[in-house]
Amino acid sequence: MGKVIVSEFVTLDGVIDSPHRWSLSYWNDTIQDIKRDELFAADALLLGRVTYEGFAAAWPGRKGSNAYADRMNDMPKYVASRTMRDATWSGTSVMADTVGEVRAHKVKVNGDLLVFGSNQLAVSLAKARLVDEVRLLSYPTIVGEGLRLFQGGDVRLELIESRALSNGAFFLRYRPAAPVAADGNAA
Numbered sequence: 250m251g252k253v254i255v256s257e258f259v260t261l262d263g264v265i266d267s268p269h270r271w272s273l274s275y276w277n278d279t280i281q282d283i284k285r286d287e288l289f290a291a292d293a294l295l296l297g298r299v300t301y302e303g304f305a306a307a308w309p310g311r312k313g314s315n316a317y318a319d320r321m322n323d324m325p326k327y328v329a330s331r332t333m334r335d336a337t338w339s340g341t342s343v344m345a346d347t348v349g350e351v352r353a354h355k356v357k358v359n360g361d362l363l364v365f366g367s368n369q370l371a372v373s374l375a376k377a378r379l380v381d382e383v384r385l386l387s388y389p390t391i392v393g394e395g396l397r398l399f400q401g402g403d404v405r406l407e408l409i410e411s412r413a414l415s416n417g418a419f420f421l422r423y424r425p426a427a428p429v430a431a432d433g434n435a436a
Contacts (some may be wrong), residue, residue, distance in 0.1 A: 251358035252381035253295070253351065255371045256287055259385050259398050265368060266395030272388050275416045280386060283420055285317055287384065292360035293325040295351065295374075297367030301328040304365075305338035327354070327362075329370045348377045355379065372402035375425070382409075382424055389417040 258268035296304065304321070311318035325340050329347040336343055344350040351374060354362055364371055364380075374380050383406055385398075406423035413419055 251292060251355045252361050253355065253364065253374055253379050254287070254291070254361045254382045254384060255364045255374070255380055256384045257366065257371075257386070257398060259387050260390050260392050261387065262391045262393065263397040264392045264395040265366065265398050266392075271390050271392055272386070275388055275418050277414070277416050279414050280416075280418070283386070287361075287363065288317060288320055290361050291324065291363035292358040293327060293354065293362050294321075295362050295364045295367070295370060296326060296328050297370040298328055298330040298333055300366035300370075301326070301330075301333075301336070301338070301341070305336070305341070309338060327351075329367070329373075347373060348379065351379055352377075368396055368398070368400060372399055372404075375399065375402055375404045378425070380404075380425060382422060385419075385421040385423070387419040387421055 257265050258272045259265050260271060264271075308318060308321045312322045313319065322339060325342070326336075326338060327342050327344050327350065328336055329344050331345060333343050347370065351362065364374070371380065383404075405426040407426040408421065409424050410422040411419060412421075
């Protein structure tokens with residue numbers, strides 16, 4: 250059975266918006282290795298419409314430039330959208346019933362179903378208890394405003410790994426924590 254992995258770049262104040270504006274100066278070989286290993290362990294990408302549109306504009310033009318770009322272009326991609334009908338990026342299918350289709354995909358694959366960005370998708374999958382792991386690259390910067398991680402959702406996580414990187418960033422892995430009942434005990 251596959252696992253749904255939510256992978257995000259995040260600032261210290263929880264912002265995930267526009268990581269190209271605040272994360273690139275921290276990029277190093279360690280982060281490159283983390284992201285490469287994560288992508289190559291995945292059987293498919295799960296993307297929200299906005300993230301999909303950005304990726305579909307950027308990645309096809311990089312095909313043939315390196316193994317990471319080729320993997321992005323060649324692997325199956327599923328985009329969550331109620332309005333999009335046709336996806337132009339090769340290997341992409343549109344999911345109208347996101348929760349139902351992700352539930353079905355988890356049964357079909359043995360690898361990871363990787364969510365990059367896509368906050369609304371991550372929130373809906375977390376609410377449906379379909380997220381198996383959250384991976385964060387936390388950057389030592391504060392941007393003050395923007396879309397926050399899991400904005401619109403009540404997500405409780407349990408730390409399973411933390412690694413300080415030489416550039417001041419942290420690689421963090423979480424799994425969903427046991428739900429808490431109204432009396433404060435694990436449900």
